[in-house]
Structure formats: C-alpha cells, structure tokens
Amino acid sequence: MAPFQSFTTLHGSPDGSITEGIYAGRELKGNELLIRITYSGVCGTDLHNLHRDMVLGHEGVGTIEGSGDGVKGNWKIGERVGFGYVKDGCGICEWCLKGSHFHCINNPRIYAVNDLDQGSFATYSVWPETLIHRIPSQISDADAAPLFCAGQTVFIPILKYVKPGQRVGVVGIGGLGHLAIQFARKWGCEVVAFSSTDKKREEALSLGASEFVATKLVEDFKLKGGLDHLFVTTSQHPDWKLYMEIMNPFGKIFPLTVTTEDLVIPFFPFLLKELSFVGHCSSTPESVAKLLEFAAEHGVKPILEEFPMTKEGVNTAIKKLEEGGMRYRAVLKA
Secondary structure, eight states: OOOOOOEEEEEOOTTSOOEEEEEOOOOOOTTEEEEEEEEEEEOHHHHTTTTSSSBOOOOEEEEEEEEOTTOOSOOOTTOEEEEOSEEEOOSSSHHHHTTOGGGOSSOOEETTTSOTTOOSSBSEEEEEGGGOEEOOTTSOHHHHGGGGTHHHHHHHHHHHHOOTTOEEEEEOOSTTHHHHHHHHHHTTOEEEEEESSGGGHHHHHHHTOSEEEEOTTOSSOOOSSOEEEEEEOSSSOOOHHHHHHTEEEEEEEEEOOOOSSOOOOOHHHHHHTTOEEOOOOOOOHHHHHHHHHHHHHHTOOOOEEEEESSHHHHHHHHHHHHTTOOOSEEEEEO
C-alpha cells in the first residue's frame, strides 16, 4: 500500500501534563497493521506513565486501514479490532510458542517498555498482527476497549482456575471489581462482593452478587459459606487475616492490585488451609478470544464514562481517575 499519512498522538511528559505529538507517515512493514483508533480505554497503568515522554494507552479499539506485505492473517479493510498491553514477542522462544508473549525471553514488546511512540491515545496506531483481536458484532467499540486490559485481568483467572458452582469473593467494586462480579456470575458462580461501606450494595447485587459485605470496622465476616476463590481488586492490600479466615481449604487468592507493597500474610492459615496466592498479569491469543466470545454471548459490559480523545479530554479523565471518582472505566472517543 502507499505510505500512510502522519497522525496525532497524546503523550505524557516530565511534568505530568498531556502533550500532542506527531507520528510521521511511512510505509507499513512486514506484519504491521494500520488501525484507525475509534476508542481507547484509560487505565490505572496509564497514570504510572504520565511523567514519561511516551504515547499513552493500551486498551485500543478501531478499524483496519492498511496492512504490510508480510501480514498472514485474513484481515479486511474496515474490520473492527482491538489490542492490549502486550504487542508482540520474538515468536520463537518457549513462551511465545505457547502464546505467552508477555514472558518472551528474547524481545518482549510491552506497553511502557518499548515502542514508546505507539499507543491507543492517538488517532491511529501501527501494530503487528500477532496480538490483534477481532471484536464480535455484539460488542460496541466503547464497551470493547476496557476488556483488553481490565477484562483480561479478571476473566482469564476465571477461565484458568474457576469452576461453575464455586463461591467467588470480589474485594472492591471499581474498574476491575464490577467486571469480575459480572464474569463470575455469568460463569455460574455464587459471588460475594466486599466493599468498605454499604454505598455500593444495590449496584453489586444488580451486577450479579448474591451476598454483600461492608468491611469497614468489621472484625470478622459472617458469610453463608466459605470462598473457593478471592479476587482482590482494591488499590491496596486488604487485611489478609480477615479474608483468609473465610477461605475454603485449597482456596485460591488472586491479588490483582498493582502496588509496590510487599505481600505479607499470616503463615498458619496459609499453611493449614493449603491456600494458594496466584499471580496473574498475562494472556494468550486463545484466552483473549474466549474472553471476547464470552462477553458477547453473556452481555458482560463495563460501566463507562466517555471523554473526547483530546488533551483536555485526557486530562479530565485522568483527574477523575486519580481522585477515585470514576464510575467505573473511562474511555476516550476519537
């Protein structure tokens, strides 16, 4: 195809302000796709990179407008697609061959690590086809964007470890938690939602929780039964002792919080109940495809606030996210 035209990008900066940049037009190479961005999610991880001169955004959705000569997939111009945190890998190491490009040992291409001139806060993005995903017709562009990070974060542990009929606890009803409740309920689980106050009780129940616990100043939780799995989506670690007491033997705890805090837990309940703390931060092409298929089939949708894809729009969204007032995922409309 002919060289594509230059396009606008939105960057962080040393003082934390959003700045505009220009990505120069060129010819597409190898397996690259040119994607016209329609929506981008805004994620907490973007906040961590506000003070870096890099294009922000890793929950991108748009339409294909061009492809390189080395593209192998049967992509069509105008096709709706999306991408997430991981861009590519070497393609030949043990982990890439398993689809775990995040763990590539030779050349992992990951948001905020390399390719800093590309992201989803932009009018277009140039992306290798490796981890591009088609979006089912039942899912709108706006609803699809947060699924490429927040959705993956909570759904893929369910896919890997949770069985229908099990009891699942979700700590925190926010950007991750409101999706975790929906996915777990649609998976066929009993869901117990935990939040600091009663403020979100009715919303949690409407999303699919069968029990709700307000945790502030509570010294022990009174539940109808123990938990087989616990998804912790709060910005800080909770009081692990309280939660470990309500776990069933062999239960799994998923600390999905991104924090620099050390994980410090009481040892005896961990040992005697034979509990597992499970780390999770990656996906495979197959698991993302199942995520999108499941969300489409069962009507799982994020609760959104929409902002324009401009410097002012990004600044407004980021301020609200930093202040904790977002309900519950922000998206930028290009």
